[in-house]
Amino acid sequence: MGSKEHWEKVYATKASDAVSWYAPHLETSLNFIHLATDDRNAAVIDIGGGESTLVDDLLTRGYNDISVLDISRIAIDVARERLGKQADRVHWYCADIMQATLPKNYFHVWHDRAVFHFLTEERQRVIYVKQVMRSVKQGGHVIISTFGPEGPEKCSGLEVVRYDSEHLHGQFGKTFQLIDSSTELHKTPTGTTQQFLYCFCRME
Ligand SMILES: C[S@@+](CC[C@H](N)C(=O)[O-])C[C@H]1O[C@@H](n2cnc3c(N)ncnc32)[C@H](O)[C@@H]1O
Numbered sequence: 001m002g003s004k005e006h007w008e009k010v011y012a013t014k015a016s017d018a019v020s021w022y023a024p025h026l027e028t029s030l031n032f033i034h035l036a037t038d039d040r041n042a043a044v045i046d047i048g049g050g051e052s053t054l055v056d057d058l059l060t061r062g063y064n065d066i067s068v069l070d071i072s073r074i075a076i077d078v079a080r081e082r083l084g085k086q087a088d089r090v091h092w093y094c095a096d097i098m099q100a101t102l103p104k105n106y107f108h109v110w111h112d113r114a115v116f117h118f119l120t121e122e123r124q125r126v127i128y129v130k131q132v133m134r135s136v137k138q139g140g141h142v143i144i145s146t147f148g149p150e151g152p153e154k155c156s157g158l159e160v161v162r163y164d165s166e167h168l169h170g171q172f173g174k175t176f177q178l179i180d181s182s183t184e185l186h187k188t189p190t191g192t193t194q195q196f197l198y199c200f201c202r203m204e
Contacts, residue, residue, distance in 0.1 A: 006157075021113070037141070040063055067107070118160055132203070139204075140203050145199075
């Protein structure tokens with residue numbers, strides 16, 4: 001998985017809409033978040049949110065308890081700047097998800113698009129799942145998106161693990177009920193396509 005230096009360099013050298021994972025709006029993510037809850041007071045966290053517009057769209061839709069975590073200070077600063085005064089309504093964590101201290105039993109929705117797939121070692125995935133189990137409320141929802149079986153082998157120049165729904169759900173185990181999954185073809189800013197997989201789970 002990439003170091004903080006890797007990600008700071010990416011965001012220092014590329015515009016928000018030039019990175020391969022850029023999409024103007026994360027529609028599939030938003031749909032799953034709506035499926036998870038229509039309670040606008042539900043606590044939602046975006047893991048590795050980067051400079052994505054998911055936080056903007058959640059604010060527009062009236063969510064009142066949004067957190068964004070990313071390892072890159074530059075990415076967080078860009079997102080905050082873009083939001084202006086609205087940024088004060090968001091909890092920002094500049095942290096490595098492997099070491100972050102998040103509130104316990106707090107989040108109703110955990111969203112991760114294109115972070116979990118960087119965890120190429122079993123021990124990293126175990127730590128990640130422990131983080132989810134610690135900070136997501138019982139009955140909360142977990143939305144994880146990775147490259148799918150036909151997706152690229154690398155993201156941002158880093159090796160990734162590609163998943164189908166069974167394989168991805170299997171990483172989380174029996175505490176997580178797989179409610180739905182889908183694949184989508186993401187069109188990158190350079191016009192190529194990448195297969196993403198989404199898993200939508202409920203934590204029992
Ligand atoms: C491929 S980008 C995806 C960004 C965003 N989720 C999206 O879909 O547009 C991966 C993001 O995860 C962040 N990241 C990578 N490793 C991380 C880690 N260990 N802890 C927290 N954030 C991390 C990067 O800084 C980057 O913003």
